[in-house]
Amino acid sequence: MYKILKKEVLNPTVTLMDIEAPLVARKAQPGQFIILRVDEEGECIPLTVVGYDREAGSVRIIFQVVGATTVKLNQKHAGDSVCDFVGPLGMPTKLEGLKRVCIVGGGVGCAIAYPIAQKLYEMGCEVTSIIGFRSRDLLILEEEFRAVSKTLYVMTDDGSYGREGNVCVPLNEMLASGERFDEIITIGPLVMMKFVVAAARPTGIPCTVSMNPIMIDGTGMCGGCRLTLRDADGKPVTRFACVDGPDFDGYAVDFDEAMSRSAMYRDFERHAYEKTCNLFRAEGI
């Protein structure tokens, strides 16, 4: 069992937890993920490592309450435990040698982007951050990003906070005015990353995306997380996000396929979500 040391509600749909997992905390790097199972009857879900305290032996996760498992996880409190917590899995984000980087985060993806921005800042890199949310009440980590960024753009779809529009608006403006970066790192919904990649493509600036497909074991065993990438000759190659990723060259990723695959269990997930919500509602929680 892995104890929840801290729980903090960041906004109505996003929660932060510090989980006691000393072996994972000892090795975790930005960009890596963990697999957890809430209880004996639960499913396995991957969540990206947001932070770690090697001394305290804790790993920080931030998750959006979107499905049955995250609803169940969100019912847990500090002092409770989850039954399985495995990691760190996947490859760390490659940051060596970067001097000027643009980080583009969307929604809960900002939670994954933040430790990368922080690490870059600590390396002495000049960080420009663009973080986008649907609306003001979903905003997270603004102050944290501000502390590690030379420039920070906060965007909301509805204009309720920061600038109105999506993350591509300031990115396009910067790129059009001739701003250049060593790399653009983008983490968020698939459709957002697809558009960030499209915006970056004419400039040829390396663009790294963080993929978070459906997984079970996270060690390469099931192959469910497979993605199609195009190699330099345009030939399709299959990669497993769990062991080869989760970071990939954005220009090579087949986003349409990844979006299609991510919707494989949509009906099932909706049913499971509603069932779980009803269960908690019936229990008066």
Add this chain to the structure above:
Amino acid sequence: MPNMSLNKNPMPTQEPGLRAHNFDEVALGYTEAAALDEAMRCLNCKHMPCVDACPVNIRIPAFIEKIRECDFEGAYQIIREASSLPAVCGRVCPQETQCESKCVRGIKGEPVGIGRLERFVADWHNAHADSVLCVPPKNGHKVAVVGSGPSGLTCAGDLAMRGYEVTVFEALHVAGGVLVYGIPEFRLPKSIVAKEVENLRAMGVKIETNIVIGKTLTVDELIGALGFEAVFIGSGAGLPSFMGIPGESLKGVYSANEFLTRSNLMKAYKEDPVTPIMKGGRVAVVGGGNVAMDAARTALRLGAEKVSIVYRRSMAELPARREEVAHAQEEGVEFLVLNNPVEILGYNNPDDRRDPQNGFVVGMRCVRMELGEPDARGRRRPEEIPGSEYVLDADTVIMSIGTSPNPLIKSTTSGLAVNERGGIIVNEETGATTREGVYAGGDAVTGAATVISAMGAGKTAARAIDAYLRGNRSTVL
């Protein structure tokens, strides 16, 4: 006087029509009377060809003799000398290519049902015997075992019997490896695996789940900071292969590993499960091994309308255990042999790009094959029949064409050599790798093979590790 019947005592099974819709065990096991009658068929040959054909050399005529004497516990103890997982092997060993293939009774008629007798004895023991194990005194040496599949459990058990302090590291949340994530409940009930694991725990073996060696910890750390004097790597062949044909990323295409793991390990077979799996419709399983049979029969039980095995060679070349093929046929699985997939087809609504059905599998384009000249290994090579392409209707396609060793350990362990297929290179006599104190066995070495051969490798390595730690340190490959 031996029983001279040409046929084995039949194995009682659940009726095909019934079992095709439940996950209870298919084969029900011999009654005492059937076991005694079958034991009477053994001629107790002096030269014991069956023993040589067993990868762990179980003293087969001796345990059958004990059955004839109605000393079932005695029979169990004889099997246990050589095999640490009798109840598992009695169910999943390919006896027809091992012990039973050399049985003298098989020259005219059917061989003695050795596997069925082994299972009877193991089940009898589990049901009747006191499970008080004698725990040997600890000798103070620590050994780590990576992976809790058949090779790891065997190696751990044998080392614990010799007094070693053994810790098994397992990546998943339960111990058992392929015995729990791969082989379905109806062929190997999870309770049997759990019982074997419990026995190991009772012998003092520590089992640490949720630890991925190569990520959470490395082999270098096990030997260094954590103070293990030797390591056995039995991490299996986890990486699924795909064919590389168009359409393999469509929704509804699974590796057999994923399909079986969802159903077995994550319990997607239950009503209203928490882990999703595609159920029902028409299912095509590509491949002809045991895993393909398991996937096909699982799909059937999950409620498929129709399940087809698509295999590029003929029935005679199917690599699966004969009993599994027969059970699959009885249950209504269709065998499309001499067929090979060339493309998986998906739904695509030209008028609506947002149609939720877009990207789901609707069929598989196949080509018919014929067998040509034998290849280097003597197997007749399948060749396409030109112009024979057709489309097989399918909603789910399960690729069961093999697996390869997982590179996580290789890439994080210094001085560990692997072959071009990713298998760890070992001395076959000892299981020793190119790294001192590190041994390996099972599918991590051979690529996908059988439970019993993995167990054999676990035994071999346990012997060699014992010799190594007793001071004979010249066992590096």
